[in-house]
Amino acid sequence: MGRILEKLGICKEVYLIRTFLYGIPPWKDNANLFIEDLKFAKVSVRVYHPKVPSAGRRRGVLYLHGGIGQIGSISKKSNSVVVCVGYRLAPEHPYPTQFLDCLTATVHFMTTAEDYGVDPTRIIICGDSSGGTLAAAVCQTLVSRTDLPKARAQILLYPFLQAVDFNLPSYQQNGSVPFLLKKRTITLGMQYLSQDLSLMKGILEGSHVPEDLKLKFSKWLSPDNIPMEFKIRGYKPPASATYSEELYTLAKQVFETTFSPLLAEDAIVRQLPETFILTCEYDVIRDDGLLYKKRLEDNGIPVTWYHLEDGFHGALFLIDYGYISFPCGKRAMENVVNFIKDL
Numbered sequence: 163m164g165r166i167l168e169k170l171g172i173c174k175e176v177y178l179i180r181t182f183l184y185g186i187p188p189w190k191d192n193a194n195l196f197i198e199d200l201k202f203a204k205v206s207v208r209v210y211h212p213k214v215p216s217a218g219r220r221r222g223v224l225y226l227h228g229g230i231g232q233i234g235s236i237s238k239k240s241n242s243v244v245v246c247v248g249y250r251l252a253p254e255h256p257y258p259t260q261f262l263d264c265l266t267a268t269v270h271f272m273t274t275a276e277d278y279g280v281d282p283t284r285i286i287i288c289g290d291s292s293g294g295t296l297a298a299a300v301c302q303t304l305v306s307r308t309d310l311p312k313a314r315a316q317i318l319l320y321p322f323l324q325a326v327d328f329n330l331p332s333y334q335q336n337g338s339v340p341f342l343l344k345k346r347t348i349t350l351g352m353q354y355l356s357q358d359l360s361l362m363k364g365i366l367e368g369s370h371v372p373e374d375l376k377l378k379f380s381k382w383l384s385p386d387n388i389p390m391e392f393k394i395r396g397y398k399p400p401a402s403a404t405y406s407e408e409l410y411t412l413a414k415q416v417f418e419t420t421f422s423p424l425l426a427e428d429a430i431v432r433q434l435p436e437t438f439i440l441t442c443e444y445d446v447i448r449d450d451g452l453l454y455k456k457r458l459e460d461n462g463i464p465v466t467w468y469h470l471e472d473g474f475h476g477a478l479f480l481i482d483y484g485y486i487s488f489p490c491g492k493r494a495m496e497n498v499v500n501f502i503k504d505l
Contacts, residue, residue, distance in 0.1 A: 194212065210246070216279065223244045273310070321451060341476040364406055389452070445473065455467050468494060
């Protein structure tokens with residue numbers, strides 16, 4: 163539908179997707195939560211604060227959304243103060259505005275946590291889908307900030323983490339599985355970077371990656387790092403792509419760690435906090451999560467991994483909306499809440 167409307171000149175596909183994701187009213191529980199719309203250093207945020215009294219300072223969760231609407235549910239069930247960051251969106255606000263907004267809001271919250279009844283040493287940075295990209299990138303940036311408390315943990319829910327290889331097993335197996343198609347993944351990425359969609363074909367084939375970067379990234383992105391159980395539904399190693407220097411020049415932003423956090427150096431990765439990663443079997447970006455899980459574990463970072471064998475990208479979306487909710491999403495949310503409560 164989005165592609166049809168865009169071709170007709172009615173509206174861009176990205177706007178239709180945004181209307182679907184954000185046109186549904188956010189879940190509110192005014193009986194159990196105080197909800198405030200505030201500004202953190204000019205960045206819009208919504209703060210969810212449990213009404214039930216607390217004996218001490220609570221955990222704080224910085225939520226960087228990618229589409230999920232169940233922020234209040236996390237706050238109530240985990241008895242945590244949750245801050246949902248309303249970062250400015252592409253294409254109106256080009257990359258890296260979104261990352262900078264999230265970083266700004268995170269720093270503000272970390273330095274003012276006690277004003278919200280939050281223990282600054284128990285702040286968790288969480289994100290789903292593209293918000294997972296932002297959460298991972300923010301956590302990596304914070305490891306060098308000695309002026310701030312360390313993040314207690316990061317929660318990455320079916321995150322997009324790399325734009326080097328779009329032929330990993332999960333891309334081959336789930337390229338046509340709703341809600342995130344293989345071509346749509348790259349379309350949204352190119353629009354995020356304000357790049358022409360004509361670059362898509364070459365990027366899908368891998369022609370944007372020079373040989374020296376292929377060699378460097380192979381130790382982190384090799385399909386050999388993905389357990390065999392995730393290849394049984396089918397995987398064929400792709401043919402080597404012909405490198406295009408022009409394409410690399412146009413698309414080189416995809417190698418920045420604010421866009422592809424999986425490409426961070428080991429010196430950064432080994433300083434990251436305890437991590438929860440959610441992956442879904444029927445998700446094109448499933449393998450990004452699996453590869454990051456291995457990188458973190460190889461660098462000594464404790465990882466709690468939950469895999470939805472019947473899950474798909476967006477499984478957490480609408481979990482509290484009755485007949486259109488997804489049972490697998492409810493199971494995932496229970497695991498997220500339990501992880502937070504144990505911190």
